[in-house]
Amino acid sequence: MSKWYIEKGEQGDIVLSTRIRFARNIDEYPFPSKLDIEGRRRVSRAVHDAVMGSSVGSDFSYIEMSSLSRSQAVSLAERHLISPEFACAGEGSALLITNDESVSIMLCEEDHIRIQVMKAGLALHEAYDTADKIDTMLDNSLHYAFDERIGYLTQCPTNLGTAMRASVMLHLPALTKTGRLSALAATISKLGLTIRGAYGEGSGSKGDIFQLSNQITLGITEQAALDNLNAITLQIVTQERAVAAELIKIPTEEDKIHRAFGILKNARLISNDEFMELASLVRMGAARGILDIPIEKINELIVTVQPATINAAQGKSLEPQVRDKIRAQSVREALNNV
Amino acid sequence: MLCQNCKRNEATTHIKRIINGDMAETHLCSSCASQLGYDDVFSGFGINFSDFFGGFLSDTVPSVTTLTTVKRCGKCGSSFHDIVKEGKIGCAECYRTFYDNLLPMLQRIHGRIQHNGKTSLKAGHIQQEESLEEKIERLKNEMNEAVSRQDFEQAAKLRDEIKALESEGGKK
Numbered sequence: 292m293s294k295w296y297i298e299k300g301e302q303g304d305i306v307l308s309t310r311i312r313f314a315r316n317i318d319e320y321p322f323p324s325k326l327d328i329e330g331r332r333r334v335s336r337a338v339h340d341a342v343m344g345s346s347v348g349s350d351f352s353y354i355e356m357s358s359l360s361r362s363q364a365v366s367l368a369e370r371h372l373i374s375p376e377f378a379c380a381g382e383g384s385a386l387l388i389t390n391d392e393s394v395s396i397m398l399c400e401e402d403h404i405r406i407q408v409m410k411a412g413l414a415l416h417e418a419y420d421t422a423d424k425i426d427t428m429l430d431n432s433l434h435y436a437f438d439e440r441i442g443y444l445t446q447c448p449t450n451l452g453t454a455m456r457a458s459v460m461l462h463l464p465a466l467t468k469t470g471r472l473s474a475l476a477a478t479i480s481k482l483g484l485t486i487r488g489a490y491g492e493g494s495g496s497k498g499d500i501f502q503l504s505n506q507i508t509l510g511i512t513e514q515a516a517l518d519n520l521n522a523i524t525l526q527i528v529t530q531e532r533a534v535a536a537e538l539i540k541i542p543t544e545e546d547k548i549h550r551a552f553g554i555l556k557n558a559r560l561i562s563n564d565e566f567m568e569l570a571s572l573v574r575m576g577a578a579r580g581i582l583d584i585p586i587e588k589i590n591e592l593i594v595t596v597q598p599a600t601i602n603a604a605q606g607k608s609l610e611p612q613v614r615d616k617i618r619a620q621s622v623r624e625a626l627n628n629v
Numbered sequence: 630m631l632c633q634n635c636k637r638n639e640a641t642t643h644i645k646r647i648i649n650g651d652m653a654e655t656h657l658c659s660s661c662a663s664q665l666g667y668d669d670v671f672s673g674f675g676i677n678f679s680d681f682f683g684g685f686l687s688d689t690v691p692s693v694t695t696l697t698t699v700k701r702c703g704k705c706g707s708s709f710h711d712i713v714k715e716g717k718i719g720c721a722e723c724y725r726t727f728y729d730n731l732l733p734m735l736q737r738i739h740g741r742i743q744h745n746g747k748t749s750l751k752a753g754h755i756q757q758e759e760s761l762e763e764k765i766e767r768l769k770n771e772m773n774e775a776v777s778r779q780d781f782e783q784a785a786k787l788r789d790e791i792k793a794l795e796s797e798g799g800k801k
Contacts, residue, residue, distance in 0.1 A: 321705040321720035423747070435749040436721035441735065442744030444721045448731065449738055453746040510741030 295393045296370060297591045300412015304578035305528045307460040307500065307590060308409055310371065311418040313426050314445045314454040315404040316436040322446040323399045331383025335398040341432040342387055342396065347425070350394075356384040362608055365599035371409065371460075371489075373397055394421065401446050402454075404429065413524060415457055415517045423513075442509060452509030457517055459524050460489060464499040464575040465535035466527075468544075472501075475527065483507045484523060498567035498574075498593065503527070539579050548576035556626045560615040563598055566622065573626075584629045592625055632658035702726045761798050765791055 296308055316322060320334050339353055356364065356377070364378040372392055377384065377400045387396040397405040406429075408422040429435075436444035443454035450456070466472045476486050485506045488496040503524060505516045538544050551572035555561075561569075574589045576582035594600065596618040602608050605617070632640045638658035701708050707719035709727050718724060724731065736742055768791050775784035 316721060318721050322718060324715070324717050325705045325707070325719045426747075427750075430750045436724075437749035438724060438744070439748070440742065440744060441724065442746060443749065444718075444724050446717050448718060448735055451735065452739065452744050455746075507739055509735065509739035510743055510745050512746045 294391065294594075295409050295411045296594050297587050298411035299585075299587050299590070300410060300414055302413045302525070302528050303411065303586060305462055305531050306413040306524065307462055308371070308411055309414045309418050310410075310456075310458050310460070311408045311415070311422045312456045312458075313404075313406040313422055314402040314443065314450050314456075315406065315426065315429070316402050316444055316446070317404075318434045318436040320403065323401065323403060324446060326383070326399070328381075328383040331399040334403050335383060335385040337433065338396065338398050338404055338429070339385070339387065341429055344432070345428050347428070350389045351387045351396075352390070354386045354388065356380045356386060357382045360603070362599045362602035366597070366603040369597035369600050370594055372407075374400060374405075376400065394425065396425075402450075413459060413521070413528075415459070415521050419457070419513065419517055450508055452507075453511070453513050453516065454508060455513055455516065456504055456508075457520050458502050458504030459520065461501050461503055461524070461527065461531075462499060462571070462574055462578075463501055463527070463531050464571045465538045466531050467496070467499045468538065469534055471530075471534065475530075479503070479523065480506070482519065482523060483511075484520060497564065498571040500571075500593075535575060535579055539575075539581060545581065548572045548581055552576065552582055552626070555622050557623070558619045560612065561619040561622065562611070562615055563596070563618070566596060566618060567593070584626065588625055588629060592622060596621055630656050632656065632661050634658070634661035700726070761794060765794050765798070768794070 300306070300308075317334060317337065320326065320330060323331060323334075326334065335355075342348055342351055343353070359367075364373075364380075365375075367373045367386070368375045368378040370392070372388065372395045373386060374397070377386075377397050380400065384397075384399040386398065388394070393409050395407045395409075397407065406422050406425055408418045408425075410418045438444055442452040443450075445451055445454050463472060466475065472486075479486050483506050484503060486501050486503045489498075489500040489502055503520070505520055507516075539548070551569040555566070555569050555573060570589055570593055573582060573584070574586065574593075577584050577586045577589060595604075598611075598614055601614050601617055609617070630640045632638050633656050635658060638660065640656035641659050642657045642662035644655040644657070702719055702723045703726065704722035705719035707723055709730050712718055712723065712727065712731075718731075732742065768787050772784050772787035772791065775781070775787060
């Protein structure tokens with residue numbers, strides 16, 4: 292089954308994916324940081340029963356986080372199926388995930404319930420509709436912590452209100468290289484949005500991939516937040532395309548793209564950082580029609596050659612150089628057979 | 630730059646932390662970083678954000694904390710001081726218990742304090758207004774607490790409030 296993070300969706304030359312995340316808590320239990328292992332287990336079990344007993348229950352698998360190896364857990368975070376923090380979650384925390392990996396529900400992360408829906412490309416309203424249905428279904432069987440004045444009650448007060456975080460993953464090589472992104476970031480924060488590295492808080496931006504998301508959750512409706520994010524995403528997409536079109540006219544810049552493609556097709560050892568840097572150039576070349584390769588190939592590689600995902604696929608923790616060799620081989624195979 | 634821990638190897642891991650508004654930077658070599666738990670791609674993420682947020686909270690309301698340290702949430706036992714220190718709310722009940730204390734911070738974070746979005750189906754059940762009897766009962770408990778910690782000024786204030794409410798109830 293083709294996963295959402297490989298497919299090319301709306302505005303797919305620049306927008307890799309869309310994510311909607313709802314934070315919810317069950318009224319009768321203290322928030323996760325005040326729960327012991329037994330309490331976390333009870334919460335996870337309660338949500339498990341609510342989901343599995345519903346009409347969509349058969350789509351989900353239930354995974355206890357303590358049953359995963361470190362590589363398996365981090366690999367889930369590399370694919371953005373869980374948050375990086377949740378990869379370290381211990382006993383009592385669990386994950387409900389659909390077979391196509393488009394819906395994941397983290398249990399006892401920062402909040403009791405984190406419903407997350409992912410779609411390829413720009414698809415904010417579609418992703419919202421899916422998340423909304425699951426949320427309403429859970430609301431029917433669980434007693435959510437909610438207050439009419441401040442909305443859904445969350446462990447961190449920054450999420451109060453709708454407790455919805457909507458984000459789009461953007462590939463912005465041209466805006467980054469020309470230094471325009473920092474000016475743009477300042478404007479974006481004035482509009483109630485935030486832009487940061489692909490893995491969220493505290494992460495750098497490998498491969499010129501950024502996450503744009505709504506910041507304010509109290510006092511604004513879900514629809515207004517989505518419309519706002521959608522409009523600004525489209526503006527950034529237009530700007531990135533225009534700047535990229537100018538950039539590739541410069542001979543040295545065009546040359547960099549072809550050289551990057553040459554290295555990726557021939558390297559015998561490649562670190563993740565070098566791969567991400569070159570893949571960004573190649574992806575820009577493919578998006579702008581300089582290189583004749585499907586963009587889905589690069590989307591797929593960006594996910595499958597991440598360190599923990601390689602470890603997880605090999606079933607053991609490998610030395611960095613062994614990984615670099617496997618990575619180089621996967622990249623060569625993918626790019627030479629197109 | 631040399632590692633601040635062993636002072637021998639070149640520092641390759643740089644950690645920035647913000648504690649109560651002050652930024653602290655630490656520079657470590659890879660082996661010291663690994664010993665101190667900063668050894669892999671994600672370990673830097675999961676930590677310290679509560680410190681950061683706690684700092685934010687205490688920066689916002691330093692004066693309120695000293696006044697309310699003794700009041701505790703009836704459900705999870707958190708005091709307002711705990712919430713400020715950890716940067717995390719303990720449970721849904723904490724929001725009700727400390728609503729007035731939290732309000733200025735919420736205003737600072739969000740700008741607006743009126744939810745305007747999807748409503749939980751059970752909203753009606755949670756929103757039950759405190760009846761007059763319940764309020765009197767709660768104030769009596771608070772008064773007894775005040776007496777037991779010898780805060781007679783607060784106790785007298787509560788006694789007057791209870792009297793006023795009781796006469797209001799009598800009129801009805």
